[in-house]
Amino acid sequence: MKNPLIILMGLLFLAALPGFSQAIYEDERYVPETDPLVLEKLSQWQDIKFGLLMHWGAYSQWGIVESWSICAEDEGWCRRPDEDYTAYKKRYERLQTTFNPVKFNPERWAKAAKDAGMKYVVFTTKHHDGFCMFDSKYTDYKVTSPACPFSTHPKANIAKNVFDAFRDEGMWVGAYFSKPDWHHKDYWSPEFATPDRNVNYDPAAYPDRWENFVQFTHNQIMELMSDYGKMDILWLDGGWVAKKEKDVILKAYARRLENSSTGFIKAQVINQDIRMDELAAKARVKQPGLIVVDRAVHGKNQNYLTPENRVPEATLPYPWESCIISGGGWSYTPDAKYMTGRQAIHMLIDIVAKGGNLLYNIAPGPDGEWQQGAYDLLKEMGTWIKVNGEAIYNSKPLYPYKEDKIAMTQQKDGSANFLYLASEGEKMPSKIVIRSHKPVSGAEVTLLGSDQALKWKAEDDGFVVNIPAKQRNNPPCDLAWTLRVSQIVR
Known part of the structure; x- marks a missing residue:
């Protein structure tokens, strides 16, 4: 850590200079x-x-x-x-x-x-x-x-x-x-x-x-x-072009000097x-x-x-x-x-x-x-x-936002989207497990790009979705797949 007295002396000296900035x-x-x-x-x-x-x-x-x-x-x-x-x-x-x-x-x-x-x-x-x-x-x-x-x-x-x-x-x-x-x-x-x-x-x-x-x-x-x-x-x-008060300039200099290994700072801060x-x-x-x-x-x-x-x-x-x-x-x-x-x-x-x-x-x-x-x-x-646009546009974050390889978003109609991020060369798995959310009783779970309802069951605080072989062998897209749940437990 730099000597606080040296920093203070430097600030006082520089503050007296016209046009000083950092x-x-x-x-x-x-x-x-x-x-x-x-x-x-x-x-x-x-x-x-x-x-x-x-x-x-x-x-x-x-x-x-x-x-x-x-x-x-x-x-x-x-x-x-x-x-x-x-x-x-x-x-x-x-x-x-x-x-x-x-x-x-x-x-x-x-x-x-x-x-x-x-x-x-x-x-x-x-x-x-x-x-x-x-x-x-x-x-x-x-x-x-x-x-x-x-x-x-x-x-x-x-x-x-x-x-x-x-x-x-x-x-x-x-x-x-x-x-x-x-x-x-x-x-x-x-x-x-x-x-x-x-x-x-x-x-x-x-x-x-x-x-x-x-x-x-x-x-x-x-x-x-x-x-x-x-x-x-x-x-x-060009965020450096902005109104700067003197106390902001001095604090900025202190931060930069504290983080400098040599005490030399390349760019100024000017009001x-x-x-x-x-x-x-x-x-x-x-x-x-x-x-x-x-x-x-x-x-x-x-x-x-x-x-x-x-x-x-x-x-x-x-x-x-x-x-x-x-x-x-x-x-x-x-x-x-x-x-x-x-x-x-x-x-x-x-x-x-x-x-x-x-x-x-x-x-x-x-x-x-x-x-x-x-x-x-x-x-x-x-x-x-x-x-998969339904899971992207008009969406809001859904806590905890991500678990393992699954990202989450939600829509204003109460539906939720669980996006499975495929590894390089990975094929769609036969089961997808979500631990942090659970569909309401009777909720419909589908794969975006397909109208077929998927079978699911509750498991602890989450649920498991079964993906039929027909959809695994002919997925609607590559790289990431989205499970849409019509309603989740809040």
Whole structure:
């Protein structure tokens, strides 16, 4: 454990420095929403369970992690080639001049997503590098600029065409938008060095410059809320851009210093008040009931939380969504290896049984196409969901959520679903035992995908179901099988 006196002295010294800040990771607290329209929308969102996330930008041409290679933070996953930083950044920004995804076909994506059972899409309108995949009038660093060869294409306004295609398939749409903008001169000013992901000057020392950036951010988001049709979700990334009080900064520094083996901390924490309350209110004037996800920022503007590339160990006491990479990275990876259907379906079941949603990331390539592995995976998931969707959509957790290889969900009509997660190559067993729940007397037990009632008997606090050979030899699906019980003992 670090010496508390040394930590205190360090805090007092740093607190006296203008603009001191330190990167913090917000804990998973939750402030419930009060707007009745948002609450209704959020309840509906919790029922649809399965969505698509797409990271796509000019960076896909290099097959690198999105945006991060121009950030000076020294991490293995975003490290640049061994070359001059300034030259690299200029070369990165010139990717705009060669981005030409002529195979862009959002209608094909939307159909594949719908057939897979997905109910909503979240699309990257702008990542941290500031390159806009929509026709913003507040910047020339965009796909519709004459500097970009794709600007002459009929579908040059990529975000608009994505949103329209997915809406036409009856899906919800959400706009991913990065609050930091590393291209904007009032975020990363050319007058100063850029030591990390944060604004590279003290907003308190340059309030006019920071206000210019706040207005720029509000203006771009309001373009998306005004000119791109019905919007269901505003999904904001870059949680370090947030209002930070001095005591929060100091506590964050203490935590980071306590957990540092060297005493050196890479990223700062700076008070970057983007006026989220005002922004959310303006957005909801244009889009009543809009779900706002100000990721990793504790407060009322984080309507649901977003565990990244992980599934929580248990249920969480608030709305949540695991955003997970399906294959490769968040952005396009050449020859990406995708999850197997079994891995993806079991993960979806695990998330839903714990009360969450799955936002599954697929990264388009520089030509505007998905890799075949993505289509194959979604097709396999869709085949399974067509049989078992009743156990997924509109469901709620059923305690204890999982026992051995069986996950559990329940429906509003009182029925319960017990999903048997098959091992690799496993065939359907002749008996399935559930120990934690018991059907009411006379309840009907069926296998989803079949109308035949199954024989069952109570056993201790649970029950045993017999699966006839005919159904075992010709199961309605692979990878996981669902027993539906019309009514269980409460």
